[in-house]
Amino acid sequence: MELKTLNYFLAVAREENMTRAAEQLHVTQPTLSKQLKALEEELGKKLFTRHSFSIQLTEEGILLRKRAEDLVKMADKITEEFHTLDDILGGDIYLGLAESYQIRHLAAVIRTMKTTYPALHYHITSGDTEQVTEKLDKGIIDFAVLAQEPDPARYHFLKFPEPDVWGLVMPAECPLAGKSAVTVDDLAGLPLFCSEQGWNHDIARWCGSRMDELQLEGSFRLSYNGSIFVREGLGYLLTFDHLIDTHPDSGLVFRPLNPKLETSIYLIWKKYQVFTPIAERMLEMVKERFTV
CATH class of the missing domain: 3.40.190.10 (Periplasmic binding protein-like II)
Structure with a gap:
């Protein structure tokens, strides 16, 4: 199963129309149809129900869409990480955040970093512990913020200076x-x-x-x-x-x-995680702020 094929599948799933998806991907409709048919044969499952003017995902297709989105995001993140290994001016940081007023400490660190690293880009998703740790475990994000004590066997963590x-x-x-x-x-x-x-x-x-x-x-x-x-x-x-x-x-x-x-808030990251230079720098600055 190739990433290109998964991208084809996701385009059709989004557009719910083979013609529009082919135009978006800049491929011919027969080429796209052939790729999707090969994907169904490889998985041994029907992924789409085809109607006159639209396409609808089957239950198996809905499951694949969720998995494919995660895989494509992970692949894109890996590519970005290697492109920025020698980039001391910036790079991308991915964060999954619980709702908390204490996020202001993290925002202050990012604000300071932007003055030194103008090419820094940060991407934020919000969610509860289950949602953000799932993304962290899959490697989709670099750091997560939890409103719950983390598992020390799985994660390194820092406690925010104040509770909520x-x-x-x-x-x-x-x-x-x-x-x-x-x-x-x-x-x-x-x-x-x-x-x-x-x-x-x-x-x-x-x-x-x-x-x-x-x-x-x-x-x-x-x-x-x-x-x-x-x-x-x-x-x-x-x-x-x-x-x-x-x-x-x-x-x-x-x-x-x-x-x-009161509830303590934690910044966590996976054990044995290898960071890009910009993510490593952010962690250093967070440690400095939290220990002041």
Whole structure:
């Protein structure tokens, strides 16, 4: 199975049309059809259902699309890494980030690097621990930021200088907004929004035996999306401080949990990982900032 063939497959999967995909790839339609047929024969599976004017992926095709996207990204990253081995002016860094106010420390390092390395390019994806560690393990990204203690057997890591503080985001007119902090008693019976990871780990640790008294209305990977539902009066959002705009004119307020709940944030990378010069330099600067 060649990367060129996978790129052909991904083009057809995106366009859902053989003619448009062939035009995009600058090949003839018969050539493209022949390549895809050979791919199906090699895998022993039907990848497309062909209709009069469109093409639809089969279940096997959907699976291959996910795997092919990862493989192509990895191949592109390897190529970029070798092209920049001797590039002291810049290069590419790939990061997978959890939602956290502490990301500001990483942003400050990148801002400083841009003055010295003008050809630096950074690529950021967001996600929870499962999403970003999957990309890290596959070699698609160089570093990940987790809101969860990493596995020391698999990763090297640095703890960010400060933890994130948990609290409740609610409408400003809500009765709970008059309190300086909220307790388990305050949350019991309320429709709550939270990330699945936070609910199963941090909030469960905070509540202990009273977890059954809390009602998860819905889960969100991005706190901003959860805040939209809060604005519509559908519930209350458990999240980190500083992630949601709660200025006086925002209509929302944040109140910390009592007792205080904090989550440490970690920058991680794979053990025995070989970095490009620009990624190595970033790690050095992060270490310097975190140890100040």
